[in-house]
Amino acid sequence: MKGYQKKPQHIWLALFGIVLGLGALLKTVSAGEFSQAYIRLNRMAATTANSGILVVFTVPAGNSATEAKVVVEFSAGFTVAASPTITVTGIPAGATALPGTLVAAGSTTTLTVTGVTNLTAATQYAFILSDGVTNPSAGAHTATITTKTGADAAIDSKIVGLRVISDDQVTVSATVDPTFNWVLSGNSMALGTLSSSSVVSVASPITVTATTNGTNGWIGWVKSQNTGLTSASASNTIATSGTVDGAPTTLSTGAEGYVLDADLTTDSGTGDGTVTIAAEYNGGTTSAGGTLASTLTQFASSDGTTGGDVITLIPRATISTVTEAATDYTDTLDVIGAGNF
Amino acid sequence: MRTFLAAVIAATLFVQPNATHAQAASDANRFDLTVSPVFLTVSTTPGSTTTQQVKVRNGGPVAEDLAVSLMKFKAYSDTGQPELLNFDPTDDYATWASFSENRFTVAPGEWKTLNVTFTVPPSAGLGYYYAVNFTRANSPTPVAEGTTLIGSAAVLILLDVEVPEAKRSVELMEFYADHKLYAFLPSTLTLRLKNTGNIHVAPRGNIFIQRSNGTQVALLNINERLGNILPDSERVFTATWDDGFPLYIPKTENGTVLHDKKGRTEMKLKWDFTQTQKIRFGRYTANVLLVFDDGTRDVPIEGTVTFWVVPWPILLAAGLILYFALSGIYHSLKRRLRKHPLS
Numbered sequence: 001m002k003g004y005q006k007k008p009q010h011i012w013l014a015l016f017g018i019v020l021g022l023g024a025l026l027k028t029v030s031a032g033e034f035s036q037a038y039i040r041l042n043r044m045a046a047t048t049a050n051s052g053i054l055v056v057f058t059v060p061a062g063n064s065a066t067e068a069k070v071v072v073e074f075s076a077g078f079t080v081a082a083s084p085t086i087t088v089t090g091i092p093a094g095a096t097a098l099p100g101t102l103v104a105a106g107s108t109t110t111l112t113v114t115g116v117t118n119l120t121a122a123t124q125y126a127f128i129l130s131d132g133v134t135n136p137s138a139g140a141h142t143a144t145i146t147t148k149t150g151a152d153a154a155i156d157s158k159i160v161g162l163r164v165i166s167d168d169q170v171t172v173s174a175t176v177d178p179t180f181n182w183v184l185s186g187n188s189m190a191l192g193t194l195s196s197s198s199v200v201s202v203a204s205p206i207t208v209t210a211t212t213n214g215t216n217g218w219i220g221w222v223k224s225q226n227t228g229l230t231s232a233s234a235s236n237t238i239a240t241s242g243t244v245d246g247a248p249t250t251l252s253t254g255a256e257g258y259v260l261d262a263d264l265t266t267d268s269g270t271g272d273g274t275v276t277i278a279a280e281y282n283g284g285t286t287s288a289g290g291t292l293a294s295t296l297t298q299f300a301s302s303d304g305t306t307g308g309d310v311i312t313l314i315p316r317a318t319i320s321t322v323t324e325a326a327t328d329y330t331d332t333l334d335v336i337g338a339g340n341f
Numbered sequence: 342m343r344t345f346l347a348a349v350i351a352a353t354l355f356v357q358p359n360a361t362h363a364q365a366a367s368d369a370n371r372f373d374l375t376v377s378p379v380f381l382t383v384s385t386t387p388g389s390t391t392t393q394q395v396k397v398r399n400g401g402p403v404a405e406d407l408a409v410s411l412m413k414f415k416a417y418s419d420t421g422q423p424e425l426l427n428f429d430p431t432d433d434y435a436t437w438a439s440f441s442e443n444r445f446t447v448a449p450g451e452w453k454t455l456n457v458t459f460t461v462p463p464s465a466g467l468g469y470y471y472a473v474n475f476t477r478a479n480s481p482t483p484v485a486e487g488t489t490l491i492g493s494a495a496v497l498i499l500l501d502v503e504v505p506e507a508k509r510s511v512e513l514m515e516f517y518a519d520h521k522l523y524a525f526l527p528s529t530l531t532l533r534l535k536n537t538g539n540i541h542v543a544p545r546g547n548i549f550i551q552r553s554n555g556t557q558v559a560l561l562n563i564n565e566r567l568g569n570i571l572p573d574s575e576r577v578f579t580a581t582w583d584d585g586f587p588l589y590i591p592k593t594e595n596g597t598v599l600h601d602k603k604g605r606t607e608m609k610l611k612w613d614f615t616q617t618q619k620i621r622f623g624r625y626t627a628n629v630l631l632v633f634d635d636g637t638r639d640v641p642i643e644g645t646v647t648f649w650v651v652p653w654p655i656l657l658a659a660g661l662i663l664y665f666a667l668s669g670i671y672h673s674l675k676r677r678l679r680k681h682p683l684s
Binding site for chain 1: 370371372373374375376377378379380382396400417420421422423424425426427472474480481483484485486487488489490491492493494495496497499566568569591593596597598600602606
């Protein structure tokens with residue numbers, strides 16, 4: 001019976017202890033302290049002026065006083081200008097703009113915001129100082145945010161930590177190399193069987209694509225190793241027609257001839273360059289093209305950057321009725337490209 | 342039926358590898374090189390050695406066995422563009438340049454860096470102009486009954502061997518607008534400059550466009566890209582004043598600028614009504630001011646050209662609207678007076 005009487009006492013004592021412990025663990029919110037507060041400097045570098053300090057605080061539940069001002073006291077070393085600029089534009093989403101006709105005034109390390117109207121309990125408020133506060137030397141610092149009545153009695157407050165460091169900026173650097181890209185879609189073009197009654201053009205011409213971020217553009221040159229279609233077996237050359245005179249040459253059926261036409265397929269709209277086909281190789285018809293020389297001759301160019309200009313090279317040829325028969329008429333063209341200086 | 346379908350599937354399986362092989366062969370023949378930088382400007386002194394780096398990338402699908410060679414260039418007409426040439430037997434400066442490698446292999450997608458070393462003799466001086474040429478080391482087999490192409494990509498190098506005798510001098514030969522009278526912008530202003538010195542030079546500057554009352558309305562850049570003019574050659578630079586309403590702009594289709602049968606860029610009139618404050622009207626003066634470094638100071642080059650902008654289509658349309666409006670009012674009043682004459 002004795003043991004039975006002791007047990008209820010122990011239980012009540014234990015329960016009382018648990019309640020006390022829980023009470024100690026719980027985050028008690030005093031009516032005199034913000035439940036949350038922070039200050040975000042927009043520059044953390046030592047002795048640097050800020051241009052957008054964010055002040056945020058949450059009025060505790062149960063607050064019943066009438067706020068009229070907010071005071072921020074920075075620790076020694078900060079400098080607050082006499083008339084800092086205050087705004088509620090740009091505060092974080094979810095925060096309420098500090099209400100009232102706000103006027104900010106500074107004195108040494110203290111900022112006072114007057115004109116504040118009564119704040120609502122359990123509400124997060126924010127405002128921004130657009131200028132007027134200069135950082136101290138590097139180190140750990142603090143600021144105390146306090147709401148006050150019109151009679152200057154403190155209502156709620158909280159001390160927040162601020163860190164000032166020697167350098168708060170990271171330099172990011174990068175390099176873009178100037179480049180020139182030259183692409184030939186293939187390395188051979190078959191003319192097939194030539195005819196004395198028509199001008200034959202390559203059925204599957206090769207394209208040349210130039211791409212560059214070089215601001216002075218690009219140039220393309222062509223040179224013929226044989227200046228004609230040469231047959232080793234027939235010991236004969238269908239020579240290139242005309243001369244390099246800045247004008248294309250029109251082939252005549254029934255007469256031997258060989259020219260190169262350069263067509264502008266794409267003048268890329270990416271970049272600021274404009275393509276020009278050299279007049280010599282701007283054939284214009286299916287019988288015309290430029291004379292092929294044994295020295296490099298310009299066939300196209302551009303005057304600026306490009307994301308991919310495309311030129312189509314079309315060899316054309318015709319023969320006479322007495323041109324020696326052979327199956328090995330061939331020529332080799334050197335096609336060189338470079339960015340302009 | 343099943344047998345027929347099986348035969349079709351089998352035939353397809355036999356055809357596909359050939360198509361893939363043809364595509365691979367075609368890709369393997371593609372020549373795709375990227376070089377960097379686009380051009381090099383190098384300064385050195387007589388009797389010294391300088392090494393520069395040039396990079397080449399293989400953009401093709403197969404490894405490329407490349408060879409590097411050297412050519413020279415000079416100015417081509419007044420275009421400011423280079424003319425590539427082989428060295429003459431008397432061009433001793435052809436032997437001044439050497440490469441860290443003359444032949445190498447570059448895997449697909451990879452870059453190769455090459456050192457180009459110029460060993461300049463004590464007797465050298467002024468400018469020497471090279472082209473470093475990258476091409477396939479093995480020439481393709483010439484195709485029968487057709488044309489074979491050998492592709493090359495080059496990097497131009499302007500070598501300045503600094504000597505006291507270097508003379509940098511530029512003259513403005515011509516400065517003009519493409520028209521004397523415009524209805525609408527753009528106006529293209531052209532300068533033709535001549536290098537009357539003995540070393541390449543890169544003048545640059547601005548064109549200031551003013552109204553007749555002296556108010557500046559535009560500032561254009563000339564040769565901000567620092568294009569060089571080779572000695573004893575000319576180069577044409579242009580600038581376009583296109584800050585107006587309405588404005589002629591190039592016609593494009595799928596990102597490509599359209600050209601007419603004569604190769605001229607096709608244009609269209611753009612009406613951006615947020616730019617109505619930029620209606621241009623009246624006489625304008627374009628003043629060009631360029632400078633170049635003659636080795637001791639910046640030397641100015643100046644020129645002036647005038648032109649008119651009269652947006653007559655807008656004036657004509659406004660005039661017609663006003664005419665018809667006034668005409669309508671006049672006839673309306675006339676009818677009223679007939680019905681109700683003044684006593």
